[in-house]
Amino acid sequence: MLLHIPGVLDATQLATIRQLLERGRFVDGRLSAGMEAGQVKHNEELAGDAPMVQQLNQIVMGNLVRHPLYQGAALPHRVAAPFYARYTTGMGYGDHIDDPVMGQGDRYRTDLSITVFLNGPGDYEGGELVIRTGFGDQAVKLPAGDAVMYPSGSLHQVAEVSRGERLVAVTWVQSLVRDPGQREILFELYQARERLLRERPGAEETKRVSRTYINLVRMWAEL
Numbered sequence: 241m242l243l244h245i246p247g248v249l250d251a252t253q254l255a256t257i258r259q260l261l262e263r264g265r266f267v268d269g270r271l272s273a274g275m276e277a278g279q280v281k282h283n284e285e286l287a288g289d290a291p292m293v294q295q296l297n298q299i300v301m302g303n304l305v306r307h308p309l310y311q312g313a314a315l316p317h318r319v320a321a322p323f324y325a326r327y328t329t330g331m332g333y334g335d336h337i338d339d340p341v342m343g344q345g346d347r348y349r350t351d352l353s354i355t356v357f358l359n360g361p362g363d364y365e366g367g368e369l370v371i372r373t374g375f376g377d378q379a380v381k382l383p384a385g386d387a388v389m390y391p392s393g394s395l396h397q398v399a400e401v402s403r404g405e406r407l408v409a410v411t412w413v414q415s416l417v418r419d420p421g422q423r424e425i426l427f428e429l430y431q432a433r434e435r436l437l438r439e440r441p442g443a444e445e446t447k448r449v450s451r452t453y454i455n456l457v458r459m460w461a462e463l
Contacts, residue, residue, distance in 0.1 A: 241424045242371060242378055242390045245309045248356055249385035253299050257358055260292040261407060266326055269333075280334025283398070286324035297321055300356060300409045304387065310354075312430040313389060315416040315423065315457070318348040322356070322411040327367055332400035335372075338392040342412060350392040351420075352413040360384040364404030371396045389413075391420050416461040426460070429453040 249257070266284035273281045286293065300322060304310055320342060327333075338350050355369055361381045368379040369388065372395040379399075380388045390396070392412060417423045433453050436446040 241313070241420065241427065242373065242380075242388065243309065243313050243427075244380075244382065245304075245307055245313075245354075245387040245389060246383075247385060248303050248307055248310075248387045249300065249358075251385070253303065254358060254384050257296060257299060258407070260296055261286065261324060261326070261358070264290045264292055264324070269323075269325060272323060274339060277336045277339075280336055280397075282331045283333060284326045284328075284331075286326075293324075296324060296409075301411070304354070304356065304411070308434075310387075310389070312434070313423070313427045314352055314413045315426065315461070316413050317416045317463070318346075318414040320348065320350075320412045322409040324358075325406075325408050325410055327364070327398065327401045327406040327408075329401055329403060331406075332366070333398035335395055335397045337395055338412065340392075348412070348414040349418070350412040351415040351418060351423075352389055353392045353394075353396075354387055354389045354411050354413065355380075356387040356409040356411075357382045357384055358407040358409060359405070364401050364406045366399050366402040367406035368399045369396065370399055416457070416463070418462055419460070422456075422460045426453065426456060429456065 265287045267287050269283040269285045270278040270281050338353050340350060341347055342350055360383055368381045371378045371390050433449050436449055440446050
């Protein structure tokens with residue numbers, strides 16, 4: 241499931257983020273890549289020891305993890321601290337699949353990948369996130385402040401930037417529900433349940449949908 245999550249960050253938060261990134265020290269993105277990904281990765285990433293990382297994480301992740309679409313679709317168990325990536329003219333990231341397990345010490349399985357767009361599509365040409373799916377290639381280039389979430393096992397790339405600068409935050413989620421088909425069923429039920437709770441609170445069908453959703457999460461969740 242490929243999901244567009246609108247409005248993760250507002251204009252004020254985006255302005256603060258870009259001011260912080262302008263003061264940051266960026267390093268070769270291949271330093272965080274494995275051998276295979278390093279052969280096709282050409283970007284820059286904010287140094288992990290940069291003094292503004294904690295403030296950036298509070299803004300970006302603080303808003304993402306509270307977003308109801310994220311919560312309903314991801315069913316998060318563990319969430320990674322993001323990388324802040326910059327692509328300037330000539331940079332891109334060839335076809336790759338994200339590592340199945342990441343982290344040092346407290347490791348986590350990557351079920352879902354998330355890209356949060358930190359500047360607008362008019363700020364650069366090219367730079368589309370291209371996700372290979374069974375229904376064909378999906379090219380994603382969203383407004384600043386929006387995010388896209390997709391299965392980490394998907395083959396994907398970032399097209400070469402031909403003008404300007406692309407700024408994104410990238411993070412990963414280990415879901416409570418490992419199976420993507422089960423997560424999609426649960427997300428559809430979650431959306432139906434939320435609508436019924438708003439429009440028909442206390443109705444018998446609302447109770448049935450809610451009970452089914454809760455018990456399926458209980459059946460499929462892994463802790």
